[in-house]
Amino acid sequence: MKLNPEQVTLDQLRQLCAGAEGSLDDTSMQRVADSAASVERIVAGGETVYGVNTGFGLLANTRIPDDRLAELQTNLILSHSAGLGDPLPRHVSRLMILLKLLGLGRGFSGVRPVVIEALQALVEKDAIPVIPSQGSVGASGDLAPLAHMSAALMGQGSIDVAGEVMPAAAALQKLGLDPLQLGPKEGLALINGTQTSTAIALDALFAGERVFAAAIAAGALSVDALKGSVKPFDPRVSKLRGQPGQIRVAKALRDLLDGSEIVASHATGCPKVQDPYSFRCQPQVMGAGLDLLANAARTLTIEAGAVTDNPIVFPDEDCAISGGNFHAQPVAFAADTIAMALCEVGSISERRTAVLIDPKMSGLPPFLVENSGLNSGLMIPQVTAAALVSENKSLAFPASVDSIPTSAGQEDHVSMAPIAARKAGTIARNAAGVVAVELIAAAQGVDFHAPLKTSPKLQEVLSSVRKLSPGFTSDRYWADDMAALQFAVLAGEIGAGEDFLG
The missing domain is CATH 1.20.200.10 (Fumarase/aspartase (Central domain))
Incomplete structure (x- = not known):
């Protein structure tokens, strides 16, 4: 089904939880592109913006040079992939990805369409990241579980491909997918959010x-x-x-x-x-x-x-x-x-x-x-x-x-x-x-x-x-x-x- 994040229904969510296919509609994808372009303009203008060109949390006042912004986002994902416990049920992790697509699809997060496409590819290919169930306190987003989801896009961690768990890098290669290279703001956009809590x-x-x-x-x-x-x-x-x-x-x-x-x-x-x-x-x-x-x-x-x-x-x-x-x-x-x-x-x-x-x-x-x-x-x-x-x-x-x-x-x-x-x-x-x-x-x-x-x-x-x-x-x-x-x-x-x- 085509999903419009501005008109989500309980029945749609029930169907997605039960395994129905879902992808963002064209209007949402245009909003995503517009917000990504806005981030590019903000970075080019030299304005200091939290999470775009600064550190995170207590390090928010630390300015990061423009040539290291991609490294900043990559480090964010790796450092926050710190969950423990049994993996979330497979269908819950899948729903979590779809909820993240809905949130990003509103067009206020600044991610590029390529990020949406990477998440969508996991769902379409039945490749679900293995996400530890413990590690989030439900504020500043579900940081650890969403970081594990994001790390899988980068070839880190593990992915369950149609029931077979394998290293994420091997899974991406098997599926013909390139590891995602994050741009400014994108790592933070992926791990900030309530999608894990909401999916569970x-x-x-x-x-x-x-x-x-x-x-x-x-x-x-x-x-x-x-x-x-x-x-x-x-x-x-x-x-x-x-x-x-x-x-x-x-x-x-x-x-x-x-x-x-x-x-x-x-x-x-x-x-x-x-x-x-x-x-x-x-x-x-x-x-x-x-x-x-x-x-x-x-x-x-x-x-x-x-x-x-x-x-x-x-x-x-x-x-x-x-x-x-x-x-x-x-x-x-x-x-x-x-x-x-x-x-x-x-x-x-x-x-x-x-x-x-x-x-x-x-x-x-x-x-x-x-x-x-x-x-x-x-x-x-x-x-x-x-x-x-x-x-x-x-x-x-x-x-x-x-x-x-x-x-x-x-x-x-x-x-x-x-x-x-x-x-x-x-x-x-x-x-x-x-x-x-x-x-x-x-x-x-x-x-x-x-x-x-x-x-x-x-x-x-x-x-x-x-x-x-x-x-x-x-x-x-x-x-x-x-x-x-x-x-x-x-x-x-x-x-x-x-x-x-x-």
Whole structure:
């Protein structure tokens, strides 16, 4: 698809994260050329501009001779390629490159079109730099990871070519690409920016929306397994509160349960007055989470097309202004809210599982298995879910409230956005495991109500669960079922049939 950085959509980003092709449109390339020409004029005019002909950070007052400006940019990339840790997932690094293209494509960064072409070639040839996941504090840009990306263009570091990792120089030669020679401002334009944090956060968001949809489906199925009430999902209740997420979730639950024979069987004469909060408060809890996810999606969509390097070049005036758009605080806050929302998605899901396996609460056989005692049923899958929830609670403490000075105090407040984003991704995966356990429990609970059937929509959910985890009458090896369903949840193969984030 052709990308216009001034009109980025969440769906475009979702497609790019999933592997869709993308390149800058012609208008963007013209803006890039105009900004590069402006940098040439600034250098020729002799003006001292940070990062163009000065040192960096605390060395900003050190003027660099014109004949050493290319060396300055090369040294910048090499010195900042100082990351550690496991490599970022391949698709996240690819998305990071595409986000960098979007930011540079606004035409305020001063790079030449050849830089765009070099980045674009990596994506087109499925050659993704190997980028360590640790080393950025999310201010002054994601310096270390973006430096590793840039170093690969110069033949330094490693590149993953269609799944085969090799030295960057060998990879470029194999692909018929020349190592990039950087010009004034270009190294700084490449490593200043929030693209690493934003890419990781977007990946967590997209995983999170799939987990959210599966959790809604699991929650509805659990209501039927419990023979719970649908009255709390009445639109009149949510309308009186007015929270948009709550209204949407209540409607989704009503739609999923519509036509259930189990619901109809206890519509009158049911002795129960109220269900536990984890069942009847789903619109309130999940709806609040949805509102957080939606707000994070808005922030990250804006950030994806933002100019976040420094200094910013204004071609119409041939001037450059040093600012702070590289500070990733908006991304950090967005990532932390994703983490908190998904932590609660998992937390309330585990509570529903705990209710279903407890005969005093559910009226179903203990641990949802016949001959309990001889069989332990879902006793330990629920323990695993509890362990994942506890881990998520620890991870959900916001990274964005932390800061540590760097660069000899020049960068004295930082966002920790990449740490927040990585934690959000882990929480999403853990929550998917929790929801997987609930799906097994809810499906088993519904089966106990046969010959009554759940609703047509939930029968589809039930069928998807049963393909990966058949019903059981005695104990069996659980890990494979749970892992398969966790994968299905993360892949979006089980859900409420609704696109909650648009």
